[in-house]
Amino acid sequence: MKVSLLLTGNELMTGDTVDSNSAYIAQSLKDINLVPFIKTVVGDDLTLLVKSIQELSAVTDVLIVNGGLGPTVDDLTAQALSMAVGSPLARNAQAFEKLDEWAQRRGFVITESNLKQAELPAVCDIIDNPKGSAVGFRCEYNGCLIMCTPGVPSELKPMVENHLLPLIRAHGAITTVSDITRIRVFGITESGLQDTVNEVFPDWPPEVDLGFRVQMPVIEVKLATLSEDARVLNETWTKKFIDHFSDYVIGYDDVRLSQALNAALMEKRLVLSTAESCTGGLIAAGITSEAGASSVFQAGYVTYSNAAKHRDLGVSLEALDEFGAVSEQVVTEMVAGALSRSGADIALAISGIAGPDGGSPDKPVGTVWMAWGEVGQIQARKFYFPTQRLAFQRTASAIAMDLVRRHVLGLPTDVDYFSELKKKR
Amino acid sequence: MKVSLLLTGNELMTGDTVDSNSAYIAQSLKDINLVPFIKTVVGDDLTLLVKSIQELSAVTDVLIVNGGLGPTVDDLTAQALSMAVGSPLARNAQAFEKLDEWAQRRGFVITESNLKQAELPAVCDIIDNPKGSAVGFRCEYNGCLIMCTPGVPSELKPMVENHLLPLIRAHGAITTVSDITRIRVFGITESGLQDTVNEVFPDWPPEVDLGFRVQMPVIEVKLATLSEDARVLNETWTKKFIDHFSDYVIGYDDVRLSQALNAALMEKRLVLSTAESCTGGLIAAGITSEAGASSVFQAGYVTYSNAAKHRDLGVSLEALDEFGAVSEQVVTEMVAGALSRSGADIALAISGIAGPDGGSPDKPVGTVWMAWGEVGQIQARKFYFPTQRLAFQRTASAIAMDLVRRHVLGLPTDVDYFSELKKKR
Numbered sequence: 100m101k102v103s104l105l106l107t108g109n110e111l112m113t114g115d116t117v118d119s120n121s122a123y124i125a126q127s128l129k130d131i132n133l134v135p136f137i138k139t140v141v142g143d144d145l146t147l148l149v150k151s152i153q154e155l156s157a158v159t160d161v162l163i164v165n166g167g168l169g170p171t172v173d174d175l176t177a178q179a180l181s182m183a184v185g186s187p188l189a190r191n192a193q194a195f196e197k198l199d200e201w202a203q204r205r206g207f208v209i210t211e212s213n214l215k216q217a218e219l220p221a222v223c224d225i226i227d228n229p230k231g232s233a234v235g236f237r238c239e240y241n242g243c244l245i246m247c248t249p250g251v252p253s254e255l256k257p258m259v260e261n262h263l264l265p266l267i268r269a270h271g272a273i274t275t276v277s278d279i280t281r282i283r284v285f286g287i288t289e290s291g292l293q294d295t296v297n298e299v300f301p302d303w304p305p306e307v308d309l310g311f312r313v314q315m316p317v318i319e320v321k322l323a324t325l326s327e328d329a330r331v332l333n334e335t336w337t338k339k340f341i342d343h344f345s346d347y348v349i350g351y352d353d354v355r356l357s358q359a360l361n362a363a364l365m366e367k368r369l370v371l372s373t374a375e376s377c378t379g380g381l382i383a384a385g386i387t388s389e390a391g392a393s394s395v396f397q398a399g400y401v402t403y404s405n406a407a408k409h410r411d412l413g414v415s416l417e418a419l420d421e422f423g424a425v426s427e428q429v430v431t432e433m434v435a436g437a438l439s440r441s442g443a444d445i446a447l448a449i450s451g452i453a454g455p456d457g458g459s460p461d462k463p464v465g466t467v468w469m470a471w472g473e474v475g476q477i478q479a480r481k482f483y484f485p486t487q488r489l490a491f492q493r494t495a496s497a498i499a500m501d502l503v504r505r506h507v508l509g510l511p512t513d514v515d516y517f518s519e520l521k522k523k524r
Numbered sequence: 525m526k527v528s529l530l531l532t533g534n535e536l537m538t539g540d541t542v543d544s545n546s547a548y549i550a551q552s553l554k555d556i557n558l559v560p561f562i563k564t565v566v567g568d569d570l571t572l573l574v575k576s577i578q579e580l581s582a583v584t585d586v587l588i589v590n591g592g593l594g595p596t597v598d599d600l601t602a603q604a605l606s607m608a609v610g611s612p613l614a615r616n617a618q619a620f621e622k623l624d625e626w627a628q629r630r631g632f633v634i635t636e637s638n639l640k641q642a643e644l645p646a647v648c649d650i651i652d653n654p655k656g657s658a659v660g661f662r663c664e665y666n667g668c669l670i671m672c673t674p675g676v677p678s679e680l681k682p683m684v685e686n687h688l689l690p691l692i693r694a695h696g697a698i699t700t701v702s703d704i705t706r707i708r709v710f711g712i713t714e715s716g717l718q719d720t721v722n723e724v725f726p727d728w729p730p731e732v733d734l735g736f737r738v739q740m741p742v743i744e745v746k747l748a749t750l751s752e753d754a755r756v757l758n759e760t761w762t763k764k765f766i767d768h769f770s771d772y773v774i775g776y777d778d779v780r781l782s783q784a785l786n787a788a789l790m791e792k793r794l795v796l797s798t799a800e801s802c803t804g805g806l807i808a809a810g811i812t813s814e815a816g817a818s819s820v821f822q823a824g825y826v827t828y829s830n831a832a833k834h835r836d837l838g839v840s841l842e843a844l845d846e847f848g849a850v851s852e853q854v855v856t857e858m859v860a861g862a863l864s865r866s867g868a869d870i871a872l873a874i875s876g877i878a879g880p881d882g883g884s885p886d887k888p889v890g891t892v893w894m895a896w897g898e899v900g901q902i903q904a905r906k907f908y909f910p911t912q913r914l915a916f917q918r919t920a921s922a923i924a925m926d927l928v929r930r931h932v933l934g935l936p937t938d939v940d941y942f943s944e945l946k947k948k949r
Binding site for chain 1: 560798835
């Protein structure tokens with residue numbers, strides 16, 4: 100069975116946007132053992148879109164069209180499909196209903212531009228899009244299943260798993276037995292994982308396809324097993340994998356680091372408080388991005404200046420003066436302050452130099468101190484992430500959350516994050 | 525003049541590699557006012573490669589082939605080009621010389637596999653590759669300039685500037701003038717912009733191509749003008765656009781909302797403090813994600829529980845009790861508390877129901893109160909964003925930042941965010 104992709108959007112042609120959707124679709128197609136045959140990318144050009152739909156549908160069994168479903172004049176997919184398959188545009192009742200629902204939930208009134216999103220080729224059925232105003236749609240043309248999907252990645256992703264793959268399976272009568280497990284790990288790189296697997300599991304069976312995909316800051320590990328006894332084989336090797344990488348594993352499927360941290364806190368019935376300098380609230384925002392955060396988090400302090408560290412957390416002027424804001428002494432006092440001010444069971448503090456300015460020979464940009472613990476039991480560690488400001492903040496936040504997760508669960512906190520890279524150098 | 529791209533490599537089809545080369549090429553083509561017309565990506569499939577070269581060269585003036593120049597059996601570009609243009613493979617003397625040089629410099633012996641890299645279609649001239657063993661090569665076929673380039677990004681990049689662009693210029697005798705302006709707006713949707721432009725500027729000239737791109741939470745507006753007097757025309761319509769959308773415009777090019785806010789604070793020499801409940805630190809994290817934030821931000825408070833609002837910000841128990849945490853009274857007291865605790869010039873507070881739980885008939889999930897201002901001059905507004913938790917937090921944070929930006933710059937803060945849809949009723 101052959102699958103082709105057609106991506107549309109001027110921003111893809113100008114290079115203003117790097118296309119990551121097609122890689123996402125391709126990775127997902129692996130689950131049903133398919134690799135795209137041909138991919139075409141065109142701008143918002145009606146003639147070219149029509150021609151591409153016709154040519155690709157003629158040589159493949161499935162055509163996934165991505166992009167061009169928006170409300171503006173440069174969104175041409177429905178019109179192009181209509182012309183390509185010779186089915187006039189008409190108001191699709193289901194699409195209109197979804198659009199109406201979407202607008203009502205937001206208190207919007209549907210405009211002329213929006214209405215365009217409900218005008219679909221008459222032969223089309225809709226593909227539900229729970230995240231946006233534009234429904235997807237599909238039809239069969241000359242035996243080819245054509246599916247049109249939104250270009251916004253967060254809207255596309257749930258549609259791929261929930262609708263596209265099942266539709267392709269049904270269209271191609273794919274019956275292979277397969278079993279897939281997705282595990283998420285944090286603190287080790289893709290190549291570190293691969294090298295370790297090669298070393299520790301020389302007998303890894305070829306039937307269990309092992310794939311890694313970076314989903315910053317975690318890595319998704321996928322075990323895809325295609326064989327008669329897929330389930331048993333998959334379970335066996337999933338267990339071996341998890342046993343070996345144990346404390347790096349934060350969970351299954353789409354689990355986020357913040358979810359894993361909150362779950363650990365919830366399990367132990369602990370309330371955490373945060374005291375952030377260089378991450379400026381990013382850790383607190385991560386924790387509270389999860390539903391139910393109020394049972395594990397009540398108060399956080401963003402103490403960006405030294406004055407704030409002293410005033411809001413009671414960090415001593417002596418420590419700030421003698422050791423500087425980025426020091427073991429100061430982060431330890433920040434934890435103590437957060438504990439006593441908030442009354443939380445456990446606190447986390449972070450202070451570092453995010454750059455681009457503020458470094459010194461002693462403490463270059465990328466230096467960061469973290470501390471965590473309970474009253475009277477505070478630990479601290481120093482890290483060095485000489486990277487760009489945003490990457491520094493994200494990496495430091497992720498490691499800080501993982502340290503607390505490990506601490507709460509009684510796992511080692513002296514783990515050498517991402518150090519398999521250093522060992523190689 | 526039309527340019528097409530043909531990328532080859534199984535790793536591009538499986539999604540294991542996200543293609544960044546074509547974005548790089550496209551961005552470089554902008555320098556000579558070109559946007560690729562069509563892009564095709566195929567695996568290491570000889571038949572498909574030959575067909576794609578023939579089809580693309582028939583409809584475009586320049587075809588850039590990327591990838592498939594390596595020494596292994598799955599590198600098929602030279603062979604495919606040979607078949608497509610009907611010119612047999614032969615040892616190219618220049619290519620062999622380069623290869624020999626490359627090997628000698630590294631103390632390598634040229635292998636059979638390497639030799640393959642000097643076997644090129646007889647009609648081809650080489651394109652120098654200073655960084656790798658594979659030279660590029662080019663020929664003309666039916667008036668189309670075909671150029672084959674290596675897939676390794678570090679080898680491709682210097683070739684684009686030094687060889688590809690000059691060859692394309694020479695081939696197309698390029699002289700067109702063009703001008704591009706990028707503006708970023710916040711607080712109005714894509715379709716709202718489109719509808720307003722249609723209404724207010726019925727005489728918008730076709731030479732000034734107007735494009736919108738959602739870059740959450742802002743929208744990028746691009747005016748691309750191709751004509752004899754592109755610059756003047758672009759300036760005129762950019763000015764008209766900015767005059768009309770005035771306070772929605774946060775800046776040019778890649779400016780972020782947090783940058784615009786910090787710039788406004790910096791311009792007025794004001795320090796801001798934040799008091800966040802439902803956004804849990806997201807606003808503080810946004811502000812401090814920008815370099816130089818320390819001159820406009822020193823302390824923020826994440827008061828997620830009522831106890832924290834009372835203890836850390838001095839919100840009265842009476843207000844919490846009588847009006848609830850999500851109320852005008854409480855956010856106003858949060859601002860007052862943040863001002864007095866931090867000593868900042870201006871403060872911002874936010875309290876809402878992010879969901880999925882915690883709503884009531886009176887205050888459903890999505891309800892949010894924001895307050896901002898200086899000592900004795902605090903304003904508040906209520907919003908309703910009935911969407912998913914993360915989208916709620918991001919939207920609320922963005923609007924809160926924009927309200928402070930507007931307040932600081934003396935722009936209206938009673939703007940009806942994203943309501944152009946509602947107004948059309």
